[in-house]
Amino acid sequence: MALRTAGRVLVVFLWSVTVVLGQDDWSVSYTTQSICTFKESTVDLSSSYTYPSGYTVTTTFWFTKYNAEGPVSLSDDPDYKGRVMYSKDRENGHTLTITDLRESDSATYKFRFTDQTGKWRYTGEPGVTLSVTGLQVKLTVGFWYNTLTCSTTCTLTDNPTYIWYKNGHKVKEDTSSSYPDSFSDVDSYSCAVKGHEDLRSSAVCQKCWSVTYTHQKICALKGSTVDISCSYTYPSNHEIKKAFWFTKWSDKDAEDLSSVPGYEGHIEYLGDKESDCTLRITDLRLNDSAGYRFRFITSGDKFACSPVSLTVTDLQVKMKTSLFSSWVTLTCSTTCTLTDNPTYIWYRNGHKVKEDTSSLYSDYFRDTDSYSCAVKGHENLHSPAVCVRGQNCWSVTYPHQGVCALKGSNSGYILHV
Missing domain, CATH: 2.60.40.10 (Immunoglobulins)
Known part of the structure; x- marks a missing residue:
């Protein structure tokens, strides 16, 4: 089993659990029967199957639901549209890949196959239980200090290492999900798991620094316009001096996108100096794929948050x-x-x-x-x-799908672009 997020691979080795029900040589084996992983990540569910000689398997699929006609293949389930892929990785081996996981994907996944006659149908029981979780910081108030817990709805695999952030800055890395500390009302805390730093929890605070994104991962079309929506809070006794977005650091400081070559006229900051920090990027290019961070500087401090991952396709x-x-x-x-x-x-x-x-x-x-x-x-x-067949077909290819030209210039005619 492999759990993946963008740019990273976490490989977990587990004992194979074979579940054999039915009769003769009909069977399904699952690599593991239980998985706990993060929302917005990618997971692989693997199985292998056997059947008696003399039969030919013609249909294989994974499912979680039934309708009046029987099990519904995930590839036909609208809740999984564009997010599942089946692959045969070995003899009678079958892997299901689910991308951009949601908490609603938590379910029991079963593998099913049928023979050429359609009369023999076999489902592997009990299946694989997938639990999808986000991270949440829980606060326990004490007399001398408070205890923060990086909480999940299921037990993460492979004893993860937790990373803690205070006011947006990394302060601790530990195998314990708890973090005791004394802090003021203006301090904020968030957590992540090592190897999945881009999937940070929301910040917990009272009168504090925080940034909340509508989406932490965005996939948008080349040539389109995208709004990266977010909101932020800061202590009432501070005043916003500057707010901007960045993707890179220059000389140990954040580099405002509005001053980066290539972004002039290509981005628009729609935020305000109150709570909105939305960034608009127009005419998206493939090389705009990056992690976008919002930063604001007040009269008393500066704060930068985890990135929003934008992929342009x-x-x-x-x-x-x-x-x-x-x-x-x-x-x-x-x-x-x-x-x-x-x-x-x-x-x-x-x-x-x-x-x-x-x-x-x-x-x-x-x-x-x-x-x-x-x-x-x-x-x-x-x-x-x-x-479909070679070069003898109907097609028109344009170097650009939109042209802007001055009146009276020799730009020619553009038809159906």
Whole structure:
């Protein structure tokens, strides 16, 4: 089993637990029966299966729910749209990958397979229990000092190391989830787990420094506009002198994005000097993918918080064709899971043919057909067209999907960009 967050891999070795129910040689083995991991991270659930000779397995899938027709494959469950992937990693081995985990993903996951006749159906019991948790700081007030606890709703695997932050600055690293300290009303505390520092808890405070983001991870389309929304608090006896966003440190200090080459006219600070710290980035580029931090400086101190991870992706069409029929399966692919459950639009030879919440599209094709995709609300950000058979197909490729030219200049005509 491997638990992953962006840029990091935490590998946990566990004893394999084999669960064998049924009769003869029908069985399913799970690598582990219980996993506790973080929301917004990625998890792999692994299984292997056996069946009697003389049978051929034609359908394999994982599920958590049933409908009137039986178990519902996660790939058909709208709650998991764009966040699950099945892969065969060894003989009769099957791995389920779930990305961008949510607390609502906490459930028991079971593997199921059927033979070529559809008569033999086998489900591995009892399955894998997945618990998804966030971090929360709990405060216990004492007479001489207070005790803070970095709390989770389940017991994290592999004895994690906890990191504590006071007023946004790292102050302690320990295997204990508790941290005793004496602090004033203006102090704030948050915690994280080593290896997952980007998944920090919300800050706990009374009259203190804190920053709260609407999302800690954002996936947005190249060429679009994104708002990184956040709010902040600070002691009432302080006055905001400066507030800004940054991605890098220069000479041991934060570098205001508004003064970084390449960001002029590309970002807009929508915040105020009261509580709002929203940043808008327009015309997103792939190299805008980074961790964005908000910082504010008051008359008495300065505060910087954990980053918001922004990943910028373009759209690409990936296809699978059949050797024996004129049937193609297309995927509107991105490098990250787009935020807010988008609706996909499909185009064949430049004409709209389908609109669906699924990123998959199957169709009969001619050798001259080409396909492209877009996301509803961003129809001007098409993927490049992909030709099904070679180069003899309908397609138009533009070096830019939008052009701004002076009146009277020789910019030519732009059609359907």
